[in-house]
Amino acid sequence: MAAGLGRLERTQAYRPRLGIRRAYNAVATGIGLVAIAIGLAMLAWLLIETGLKAVGWLDWQFITSFDSRFPERAGAKAAIYGTAWVMAFTLLFSLPIGVMAAIYLEEYAPEGWLKGFIQINIANLASVPSIIYGLLGLQVFVRWMELGRSVLAGALTLALLVLPIIVVATQEALRSVPPSIRDASYALGATRWQTIRHHLLPYALPGILTGNILAASRAIGESAPLITIGALTYVPFTPQGPLDRFTVLPIQIFNWTSRAQADFQHVAAAGIVVLLGILLLMNSGAILIRELMRRRY
Amino acid sequence: MTELGIRAPAPHPAPEAAEHPQPAARFRPKEEIALEAVNLSLWYGKKRALTNVSLAIPKNRVTALIGPSGCGKSTLLRCFNRMNDLIPGVRIEGTVRYHGVDIYAKNVDPVEVRRRIGMVFQKPNPFPKSIYENVAFGARVNGYRGNLDELVERCLRRAALWDEVKDDLKKSGLALSGGQQQRLCIARALANDPDVILMDEPCSALDPIATLKIEDLMRELAEQYTIVIVTHNMQQAARVSDYTAFLLTDERTPGQLIEYAPTQELFTHPKDRRTEDYIRGRFG
Numbered sequence: 001m002a003a004g005l006g007r008l009e010r011t012q013a014y015r016p017r018l019g020i021r022r023a024y025n026a027v028a029t030g031i032g033l034v035a036i037a038i039g040l041a042m043l044a045w046l047l048i049e050t051g052l053k054a055v056g057w058l059d060w061q062f063i064t065s066f067d068s069r070f071p072e073r074a075g076a077k078a079a080i081y082g083t084a085w086v087m088a089f090t091l092l093f094s095l096p097i098g099v100m101a102a103i104y105l106e107e108y109a110p111e112g113w114l115k116g117f118i119q120i121n122i123a124n125l126a127s128v129p130s131i132i133y134g135l136l137g138l139q140v141f142v143r144w145m146e147l148g149r150s151v152l153a154g155a156l157t158l159a160l161l162v163l164p165i166i167v168v169a170t171q172e173a174l175r176s177v178p179p180s181i182r183d184a185s186y187a188l189g190a191t192r193w194q195t196i197r198h199h200l201l202p203y204a205l206p207g208i209l210t211g212n213i214l215a216a217s218r219a220i221g222e223s224a225p226l227i228t229i230g231a232l233t234y235v236p237f238t239p240q241g242p243l244d245r246f247t248v249l250p251i252q253i254f255n256w257t258s259r260a261q262a263d264f265q266h267v268a269a270a271g272i273v274v275l276l277g278i279l280l281l282m283n284s285g286a287i288l289i290r291e292l293m294r295r296r297y
Numbered sequence: 298m299t300e301l302g303i304r305a306p307a308p309h310p311a312p313e314a315a316e317h318p319q320p321a322a323r324f325r326p327k328e329e330i331a332l333e334a335v336n337l338s339l340w341y342g343k344k345r346a347l348t349n350v351s352l353a354i355p356k357n358r359v360t361a362l363i364g365p366s367g368c369g370k371s372t373l374l375r376c377f378n379r380m381n382d383l384i385p386g387v388r389i390e391g392t393v394r395y396h397g398v399d400i401y402a403k404n405v406d407p408v409e410v411r412r413r414i415g416m417v418f419q420k421p422n423p424f425p426k427s428i429y430e431n432v433a434f435g436a437r438v439n440g441y442r443g444n445l446d447e448l449v450e451r452c453l454r455r456a457a458l459w460d461e462v463k464d465d466l467k468k469s470g471l472a473l474s475g476g477q478q479q480r481l482c483i484a485r486a487l488a489n490d491p492d493v494i495l496m497d498e499p500c501s502a503l504d505p506i507a508t509l510k511i512e513d514l515m516r517e518l519a520e521q522y523t524i525v526i527v528t529h530n531m532q533q534a535a536r537v538s539d540y541t542a543f544l545l546t547d548e549r550t551p552g553q554l555i556e557y558a559p560t561q562e563l564f565t566h567p568k569d570r571r572t573e574d575y576i577r578g579r580f581g
Contacts (some may be wrong), residue, residue, distance in 0.1 A: 110385070111385040111386070178422075180418065180420060180422035181422065181424065182383075183380065183383075183416075183418060183422065184418065184422045184423075184424065184482070184485075185424075185434075186380065186383060186411060187378065187380060187411055187415065187416035187418075187486075188411065188412075188415070188434060188435035188438065188439075188485065188486070188489060189408050189409070189411040189412030189435060189438065189439050189489055190408070190434075190435075190438045191408050191438070194438045198434065198438070199424060203425060295425045
């Protein structure tokens with residue numbers, strides 16, 4: 001192949017071995033393709049399998065009815081409402097705390113061992129199994145704070161779970177604002193807070209929102225910590241306030257899959273499709289925000 | 298000194314000797330002094346960047362800081378408005394006086410220092426906001442009580458940018474060309490009604506025509522403002538400045554002031570051989 005360019009006397013010191021290099025390249029490409037194909041195929045299989053099972057079961061009646069002993073009358077209304085309540089309160093707690101914590105760490109905290117220590121432990125917290133948060137929530141929120149097995153207790157537990165994710169995402173968003181912007185602002189006599197308020201927060205906002213939505217989509221699929229604090233599995237009502245008892249979609253789905261009648265597998269599939277739909281919507285929202293609000297410096 | 302410009306190992310000043318400024322650096326302009334570094338030393342962590350710099354900058358003049366890369370000229374510039382305070386691990390000895398007031402004194406707020414002593418950076422760094430908001434920002438955060446529209450127009454006119462942008466003040470500052478962006482940054486600094494404007498290689502990212510415009514602007518601004526400019530470009534220093542300071546980092550002493558003189562004199566009759574070597578292009 002090298003003959004294509006003719007022979008060059010000076011290049012004798014090199015052994016190009018173009019054939020072998022090209023072969024390695026092809027192998028690497030092939031491995032990558034196979035890897036992504038496996039991932040996509042598994043996902044497609046799950047989606048199609050669940051989708052087919054849900055056909056005929058996912059209808060208006062399913063969305064607007066409470067759970068029932070009879071598969072054809074069972075619905076996800078209580079779980080959808082419960083999920084909405086819990087998520088709203090989760091974000092209400094975790095978003096401001098997470099964002100302010102990230103601002104403190106990025107903009108105010110002096111460099112040193114303490115900051116490093118906190119930083120490492122935030123990363124550690126993000127990888128703690130969610131059931132541990134459930135146990136913590138049970139003790140602290142349900143028992144000590146006597147919130148009972150309520151929406152509030154569930155939301156606080158999930159807020160703890162997603163807090164590290166929000167802190168890290170917000171820190172990254174703040175870090176992506178170039179230092180030259182900080183310099184410009186400080187050099188004009190702005191205080192730290194004015195710099196944060198007028199520049200860093202607005203420019204980092206898309207990143208912060210994206211991080212929060214992704215954190216929320218992690219929380220929305222959690223069942224273990226909520227089961228631990230004692231969320232209900234059979235709920236014939238929607239929560240009317242933050243201190244009411246509740247169930248959420250993943251718990252409802254789990255409950256359906258463990259019932260004896262075969263038809264409940266279809267009901268569960270319909271529930272899964274609803275949950276996936278909500279997740280898809282949230283993630284598309286995150287992508288949309290990122291694209292629409294992207295800035296250049 | 299040989300023909301090739303390689304200096305024979307000259308007797309280095311001993312570290313103690315560095316406590317006393319270089320003879321050619323003792324010059325002090327016989328004018329009103331706006332800013333004065335007094336025996337200023339600076340460390341980034343354990344690394345020293347400035348050694349006992351004493352430099353008096355006269356009011357309403359353009360003073361240029363020149364020297365090879367790493368000589369400490371930008372560091373010195375950033376000491377004048379306490380921008381180095383923002384870098385973790387910086388330690389300063391000596392002080393800077395602004396019209397006789399120690400700007401590093403405990404009761405002085407760096408925010409107030411930076412309002413009086415503005416800064417323009419090497420790479421134009423407008424905020425990703427409208428032209429209007431870019432100029433108005435400093436005035437807003439510092440509680441300007443006059444008419445903002447008038448202020449924005451006045452500053453853009455003074456920065457010789459008004460005619461080019463007056464019809465679309467709502468346009469993003471980033472939509473401007475590099476030279477226009479840098480003039481926007483100058484206008485933005487003017488909106489704080491500063492006394493001194495520090496410029497850190499303001500033309501190094503610009504083409505020659507944009508550079509000339511900024512240089513003209515500096516000469517004009519010098520009628521009302523004290524300007525300190527760091528530059529790599531000796532022609533630029535010779536063209537725009539009234540006084541020039543030459544800084545150098547050598548093996549023993551990082552960031553020392555070697556020579557300070559009226560620009561004409563420094564470029565035609567340098568007193569220190571190191572200054573001469575540098576301006577003749579023998580190193581750096």
